[in-house]
Amino acid sequence: MSSEVISMPSFDFSILREIRKRSGMTLNDLSEKSGVSLGGISKLERNQSQAEVNTLFKIGRVFGMRATDILTLAEAPLSSKKRSNEYYSDGFQLQSVRYAKAKCIMASTKSGARISKPDVHHDDHEICWVLKGAIRLILPKESHDLKAGESIQFDAIQEHSYEALKDSEMMIVHLLKDKRF
Numbered sequence: 139m140s141s142e143v144i145s146m147p148s149f150d151f152s153i154l155r156e157i158r159k160r161s162g163m164t165l166n167d168l169s170e171k172s173g174v175s176l177g178g179i180s181k182l183e184r185n186q187s188q189a190e191v192n193t194l195f196k197i198g199r200v201f202g203m204r205a206t207d208i209l210t211l212a213e214a215p216l217s218s219k220k221r222s223n224e225y226y227s228d229g230f231q232l233q234s235v236r237y238a239k240a241k242c243i244m245a246s247t248k249s250g251a252r253i254s255k256p257d258v259h260h261d262d263h264e265i266c267w268v269l270k271g272a273i274r275l276i277l278p279k280e281s282h283d284l285k286a287g288e289s290i291q292f293d294a295i296q297e298h299s300y301e302a303l304k305d306s307e308m309m310i311v312h313l314l315k316d317k318r319f
Contacts, residue, residue: 149212155183157201157211172196228253229302243310247302254299262312264294271306275299 158168165183169176174196181187189197194205222233222244229251234243241262247253249271266275267289275282275290276299282290283303292298294312 149188149209151182151185151189151208151212153211154179154197154208157203158183161201163200168197168200171200230300239314241312243312244307245300245310246307247305249302249304249306252299252301254297261315262294263291263315264298265289265291265309265311265313266300267309267311269307269309271308272303273306273308274301274303276301 158165163171165176165179168174168179172179174193178187178193179197182189182193189208191205194208198205198208218237220235220237222235224231224233226232230245230247230253232243232245234241266273266284268284268286270286272283272285275284275292277292278297284290300308
């Protein structure tokens with residue numbers, strides 16, 4: 139017989155208070171609309187009790203949410219802080235940060251520099267936003283000259299490169315596509 143301890147996930151239901159307040163509701167309002175006791179909601183918001191699925195279902199319905207949406211919010215951290223990774227490639231100074239479904243790359247370069255695929259791609263959408271200067275985006279069957287303040291979105295799986303027409307700064311964002319299968 140194993141003495142392995144299985145730890146239960148810890149939930150922070152104080153998020154319910156934030157959702158309720160953003161909706162302009164009092165505890166009493168939420169209690170009346172959900173059918174959950176005022177004391178029960180108050181204890182959940184102060185993390186003095188754990189919720190039953192039926193309770194989350196009733197509360198979630200008031201806000202147009204599913205019980206699983208509330209559980210996800212209560213389980214997941216509300217923010218994630220990361221430090222950028224700096225690197226240099228083909229005349230481009232790059233800084234990047236990666237999250238579960240997105241990667242952001244800040245790039246700066248001198249006029250004349252050219253880079254092909256500044257980062258490894260999977261099946262992503264790519265957005266390029268030129269902050270300063272001018273960039274040429276070269277795709278297999280087209281090219282686009284972008285100046286400061288302009289942006290473009292394209293399927294990043296295709297071959298592409300960036301050429302600096304002037305000293306430039308740009309933001310590149312890779313957004314993971316939803317699964318198709």
